Amino acid sequence: MAVNIPETDKERIVIIGGGFAGLELARKLIKSDYQVVLIDRNNFHQFQPLFYQVAMAGLEPSSIVFPFRRIFQKAKDAYIRVAEVKSVDTEKKIVETSVGDMWYDHLVIAIGAETNFFGNERIAKHAIPMKSVSQALYLRNHILEDYEKSVTVRDFSDRQQLIDIVIVGGGPTGVELAGSLAEMKRYVIPKEYKELNHKEIDIYLVQSGDRLLYGMSDKAGEDALRFLTELGVRVQLNSRVTDYDGERVYMKDGNSIPTDKLIWAAGIIGNTLKGIPEDIIDRKNRIKVNHYSQVEGVADVYAIGDIAMMSTEDYPDGHPQVAQPALQQAKTLARNFKRKLKDKEPKPFKYFDKGSMATIGRQRAVADLPAFSFSGSLAWLAWLVVHLFALIGTRNKLFVFLNWIWNYFMYNQSLRLIIRPYTRKEL
């Protein structure tokens, strides 16, 4: 069955995935002389850098996601399809989706990456990932439900399992989560859960390597470690989680920690798409592309963002799997599509590293600029400003800003609400 999209005499670009790469490409092309179709399983774009604040009850999901249709209001010949992609046929140039088949002239794969459990299925089953707002909300509810349960529990070790949290992965997500959990323990618990002794709460951050924030400067890693230690987080470097049964986390050194919440932020692996030849997929599931983002050996198919493995002189193992390369690849590809209409040659992608940042808590952040690194209140302010402006939409900026102001002065996240999904099954 063919999907219902108006026919046109323009060439059709189908984009799979509305993350940083896919959405940026769509935005640059919706006023061009192409027909654009964006396919995503959600009807909104998610701003991943702030997932941890949703999980910590500091922001609402709606403040950090943006509905695609809002952006496409201005478009003349662009369409959203909320659907699952089942496979692609690069010979017939067709995408098979849950709402029907769709032909394309040009296909852009921007399906991103998902949590990598490195093949450990027990961990995959019991740990909590952090790769969608839904997962962030799930974590929020889980933490709050466990606090509520814990006030009714008399036995210390039973309580410990409910209130202690283990985070695996010393990247930005792990560091940011650990920092804000530590602040919740310090500022919120004594006020709102007086029956709990907040000193009983332990927050573990487990990192397999010998430092935090790989990919950032040594200074950033050291400062992050210092900030987290100041906040009381138990950072375990050179440590590795080998198993988790939902009740106890087992470490490589033989120790174990009882907890019913293991947050897994230890790595990502590319999402898979049926129909892409296996020989151009690398061990991190990325699709090999040339410097024009063209998928190797497959005509009229492109890959951008976390899913793309583009080997360059500066980045022989591919670019960092973060927002900036994704956005920049999308911009270059959009320009090349427009050049194509004018019969001009495409230009190769060149990554411009603007730097990177991570926040640990109130007035505690680390930042690497191309020229120098800094940390503390100034880095924290810079982090706030950069992330505020990176959000899509005036409304989101306004509401995130107000929430931040509120939470900062009240020493409190306002959204500690366990809103359970309603299902017909309740009846």
Place this chain on the structure above:
Amino acid sequence: MAVNIPETDKERIVIIGGGFAGLELARKLIKSDYQVVLIDRNNFHQFQPLFYQVAMAGLEPSSIVFPFRRIFQKAKDAYIRVAEVKSVDTEKKIVETSVGDMWYDHLVIAIGAETNFFGNERIAKHAIPMKSVSQALYLRNHILEDYEKSVTVRDFSDRQQLIDIVIVGGGPTGVELAGSLAEMKRYVIPKEYKELNHKEIDIYLVQSGDRLLYGMSDKAGEDALRFLTELGVRVQLNSRVTDYDGERVYMKDGNSIPTDKLIWAAGIIGNTLKGIPEDIIDRKNRIKVNHYSQVEGVADVYAIGDIAMMSTEDYPDGHPQVAQPALQQAKTLARNFKRKLKDKEPKPFKYFDKGSMATIGRQRAVADLPAFSFSGSLAWLAWLVVHLFALIGTRNKLFVFLNWIWNYFMYNQSLRLIIRPYTRKEL
């Protein structure tokens, strides 16, 4: 197993339910010389009059619910227990809950009412109720998912089932939902779902009686009908839904309407609580109380709010099941508890009717004051102000106010996001 609540030499008041009645009572008593325990299945109070705006993507749930623990921050000897109540034993003076048993000196039942499907199980299974924020969110997601699906559907009658909506019940909830759906059809669909012909969307409001807004003035009912008709809602008075199979709504007159969304706002029935003698429960499941809110024939047990059936000279069949009587009963009961500590006699409850209002759309509302009735823009403004101030918490007032301003000037609800709950099953 006894639930873990600190022992005290004060008398303990246990309140079941944190709706308008239960929460108001708790707020008035948390600084008194009683120990207060509030039991609710949620960790938050829900502001029911704005559920329909959550369903219409105009407000976030977090803006209209308020965490109990925030209120209890100021309390010295007051406790929240998020739990299900299984039964009460009024002889032994014990409440049995999902987190353990709890003794009481005084028990206040404020468990409110739920949707009344009048015994029709097929309707109960397929229709969507509107008695919790979770249900409101469910309705929101359902509407949005169906719009997304409908743009891929070529067949008109298939599409009709996805985009048409039937609302049963001509009270405030039904009227307010119908009005805002009509405005979504008029203002939002043409902008964001250009592929849909918004004229294809039909909104039905089915009311068994011969007028809308029973309980309000004739003028209010007539004006509401006029406003809805202006907005294009198909109001069917003297009409009755007899069955619904999830695909088609069957009417008493033999007609039927294809729709996969039937919203049921046709009536409420008291929640049940095991352990309350059946002979003091009326046909609407309300518990009979005297003028001091004391449950008839049961010592030290009280009932307030929607669950209470207090027959007075002015209200022989009980008070209206809305917020005002609930709040006022809670205030009177709190005063009587405090008088008790001073060995003073309790005072009987007397309801002061402040009037009632319903809003239909932009600058369209109806209001009954004790002295006179009015409608239009002034009633609409009054409705906004009254509901804004009735919300608990400065943050909620601020965020609701900003959302209203935004939605009013943008002619758009900003939260049309289908955020599906994450479940471990996904793995």
